Amino acid sequence: MSSKPHQIIGNSTALKATLAKAKKVAKTVLPVLITGESGTGKELFAQFIHDQSRRAQKPFVAVNCAAIPAELLEAELFGYKKGAFSGATSDKDGLFVQASTGTLFLDEIGDMPLPLQAKILRVLQEGEVRPVGAKAVQKVDVRILSATHRDLAEMAEERKFREDLIFRLKGYAIQLPALRERGHDIVKLARAFLKSREDFTGTGLSRDAQTLLMAYHWPGNVRELQNIILAAAVDARRNIFAEHLVGHLPDTVGVEDPNKSVKERITSALQQAGSLALVDLQSRLKIPKPTIHRHLSRMVAEGDVSRSVVSGQTIFALAAPDSEDEMPQLTQRQEQAVALTRALGRITRQELATELGISIRTASRELSALVTMGALGPDGQSGRMAGYRCLF
Numbered sequence: 001m002s003s004k005p006h007q008i009i010g011n012s013t014a015l016k017a018t019l020a021k022a023k024k025v026a027k028t029v030l031p032v033l034i035t036g037e038s039g040t041g042k043e044l045f046a047q048f049i050h051d052q053s054r055r056a057q058k059p060f061v062a063v064n065c066a067a068i069p070a071e072l073l074e075a076e077l078f079g080y081k082k083g084a085f086s087g088a089t090s091d092k093d094g095l096f097v098q099a100s101t102g103t104l105f106l107d108e109i110g111d112m113p114l115p116l117q118a119k120i121l122r123v124l125q126e127g128e129v130r131p132v133g134a135k136a137v138q139k140v141d142v143r144i145l146s147a148t149h150r151d152l153a154e155m156a157e158e159r160k161f162r163e164d165l166i167f168r169l170k171g172y173a174i175q176l177p178a179l180r181e182r183g184h185d186i187v188k189l190a191r192a193f194l195k196s197r198e199d200f201t202g203t204g205l206s207r208d209a210q211t212l213l214m215a216y217h218w219p220g221n222v223r224e225l226q227n228i229i230l231a232a233a234v235d236a237r238r239n240i241f242a243e244h245l246v247g248h249l250p251d252t253v254g255v256e257d258p259n260k261s262v263k264e265r266i267t268s269a270l271q272q273a274g275s276l277a278l279v280d281l282q283s284r285l286k287i288p289k290p291t292i293h294r295h296l297s298r299m300v301a302e303g304d305v306s307r308s309v310v311s312g313q314t315i316f317a318l319a320a321p322d323s324e325d326e327m328p329q330l331t332q333r334q335e336q337a338v339a340l341t342r343a344l345g346r347i348t349r350q351e352l353a354t355e356l357g358i359s360i361r362t363a364s365r366e367l368s369a370l371v372t373m374g375a376l377g378p379d380g381q382s383g384r385m386a387g388y389r390c391l392f
């Protein structure tokens with residue numbers, strides 16, 4: 001996969017669900033609030049929404065509210081009149097005007113000073129701005145996208161962010177998944193970063209490097225992955241091996257941490273043992289059976305873990321990292337079925353058939369396929385009332 005600017009790489013279930021939402025909301029003029037940990041691609045998604053919108057040919061203006069000193073931010077956003085303050089030697093349009101007819105992306109909105117929040121609220125309500133030092137207001141037609149890694153609701157409780165502004169910004173909310181929740185996308189992204197750089201296009205990723213990348217928890221998400229992979233590529237002659245990564249990853253990698261997520265613990269156990277039966281995994285990790293089963297099903301559905309039956313016993317192993325194309329792929333209809341199940345909490349054959357306009361027989365077949373893939377599980381009811389739940 002190439003990495004042209006703005007291309008969003010990855011086909012994990014988590015990323016695809018988020019992309020589908022972004023595509024849908026792009027066609028509207030609703031303001032969108034994008035949240036997610038640092039480095040998860042919030043700006044990339046904002047650009048994507050703009051590119052997919054009817055405003056694609058119009059300006060996309062991005063401003064990082066945390067990077068501009070509070071006292072300059074107002075002039076930057078609203079513009080100013082000549083003489084409004086020392087240094088204002090001529091009139092200047094602000095970013096709202098520059099983005100007019102297009103999209104304004106307010107990055108790190110959680111860092112916006114409170115007094116300015118009130119002014120932003122007014123623009124969103126009235127659709128007009130008043131440049132610093134101006135008497136008259138100016139009409140603007142701007143679609144607002146914003147992003148933050150902060151918890152705005154918590155900030156509102158602490159009176160650090162205006163609740164009414166949250167409602168205005170959040171016409172629609174998109175939460176980006178952390179990189180550690182995107183399974184095999186980690187390897188795809190690493191490859192794409194290497195490919196995108198002329199200096200490293202021939203560099204490959206060894207299996208042990210892929211396994212290490214998959215086991216790490218990526219607190220800095222995609223940005224951290226990009227930095228580490230390119231730094232490791234400098235040390236590698238041709239292929240990147242785990243040893244090249246270790247020098248650039250924090251010391252904590254590979255050290256057993258009691259706070260490690262269940263997924264990470266399963267990954268390291270399978271990494272050490274090669275393959276394990278469910279009972280063996282359970283006795284090693286001392287995690288309750290339903291919990292481990294739920295995580296394994298999800299890892300199987302996302303293509304991180306393979307499941308096979310040997311002499312009547314179900315055996316799990318880490319999926320071969322370079323068999324990207326053999327990962328179980330959901331069809332569009334199966335994706336819809338999963339989304340519906342998630343939205344409704346549970347679904348029956350009859351409900352799925354009605355919702356998707358398909359026969360009950362087809363609905364049954366799709367549900368069975370999803371159960372086999374580990375995406376859905378029976379909810380315990382039987383007969384015509386038998387329903388299915390989402391396992392992740």
Ligand SMILES: Nc1ncnc2c1ncn2[C@@H]1O[C@H](COP(=O)(O)OP(=O)(O)OP(=O)(O)O)[C@@H](O)[C@H]1O
Nearest residue numbers: 007008009037038039040041042043044149222223
């Ligand atoms: N799915 C993806 N595919 C390709 N590149 C990605 C993806 N996600 C993120 N990136 C790249 O990772 C880097 C960080 O992404 P971006 O700046 O959009 O993250 P962010 O969430 O806005 O970060 P911050 O919270 O620090 O502002 C960028 O170089 C971006 O192009």
